[in-house]
Each structure stands twice: as C-alpha cells, then as structure tokens.
Amino acid sequence: MIADKLIHVLNGVRETGEGRWLACCPAHDDRSPSLSMREIDDxxxxxxxxxxxxxxxxxxxxxxLSDLFPEKRTTKYNKSQRLYFKADDVLEALQDEITMLQKIAARMNISEFDERLALASQRFQSARDLI
Ligand SMILES: [Zn+2]
Structure with a gap:
C-alpha cells in the first residue's frame, strides 16, 4: 500500500474511512490534523x-513525491531483440506475389492488369538490384 510509506512517519494519523486518513502536516506547525490523504487505486x-x-x-x-507512485512498469519489449526482415527478402516475396497475380491475370485474359503487374514486377526487381 502506497499510503504506508507516509502514514508511518506522520503524527496524529487517524483513519477516517477506507483508504482515507487525516494527519498532522509535517510541513507546517500543525496542532490539529489538517493533512488529508486518500488512496485511490495505486x-x-x-x-x-x-x-x-x-x-x-x-x-x-x-x-x-516519486516514492508515493508505483514503480513504472517496464516493458518486456526490447528493441535490440526485434526481428527485422531484410529488405531484399521482402521485395523477393512481393515479387513472387506479383508473379502469381500475373499468372492469374493471364489465365483470366486481363491484359491491362497483366501489363500493370509486369511493370510492378520490373520495379521490384530494380529495387532489389539497388540493395
Ligand atoms: Zn501543511
């Protein structure tokens, strides 16, 4: 419980409800409890x-103040462990997909689509040549 850290070092602590306390404020000359504390979630x-x-x-x-906040959750994600695809592998896979679409377009006799796929395939090959 976050409140424990503070409650144990304050004077005149009185519980006023569930997760609620009053205590003498340590920051000024407090004779009657004027410090209100309320714990909500964490x-x-x-x-x-x-x-x-x-x-x-x-x-x-x-x-x-940071002592009263829960520890930050650390992510399990480690950027150095991230797996990267090689650009050439990605382009090769995309080019294979285009080749497959070209074959389908040829079977369906869609010449315009086939020409456009041929152009896309050439562009992928050009990109792979640059890598
Ligand atoms: Zn005060």
Missing amino acids: RLLIHCFAGCDVNEVVNAVGLE
Whole structure:
C-alpha cells in the first residue's frame, strides 16, 4: 500500500474511512490534523488544508513525491531483440506475389492488369538490384 510509506512517519494519523486518513502536516506547525490523504487505486492523493504544497509535505518527512507512485512498469519489449526482415527478402516475396497475380491475370485474359503487374514486377526487381 502506497499510503504506508507516509502514514508511518506522520503524527496524529487517524483513519477516517477506507483508504482515507487525516494527519498532522509535517510541513507546517500543525496542532490539529489538517493533512488529508486518500488512496485511490495505486495513487495517494495528499492535501493540506493550510495550503502546503504536496512536495513540501513529502519532503518534510524525507520522501520524494516519486516514492508515493508505483514503480513504472517496464516493458518486456526490447528493441535490440526485434526481428527485422531484410529488405531484399521482402521485395523477393512481393515479387513472387506479383508473379502469381500475373499468372492469374493471364489465365483470366486481363491484359491491362497483366501489363500493370509486369511493370510492378520490373520495379521490384530494380529495387532489389539497388540493395
Ligand atoms: Zn501543511
């Protein structure tokens, strides 16, 4: 629980509800509890009714604001482990697909489509020659 880090170092802590506390504010001379804390999910909301800044409150007990936030989840994605396709392999696969479409177009006797596919195939071959 995030609130535990702060509650254990504050004076006059009183639970006012589930996930809610009042305590003496450590950032000013607080004689009656004026620090309100509320835990929502994994966040702790802090408010001093005397107007202290949340950083002042947290720093007064030797903590940083980041101590009250859950640790950042680290992604399992590792860019260095990413698999890349070689450009030549991709172009070769696309050229094979075009060849297949050319054969289908020829069977269907669609000459315009066949000519356009021939042009695309030439372009893929030119691109592969540049790699
Ligand atoms: Zn205060």
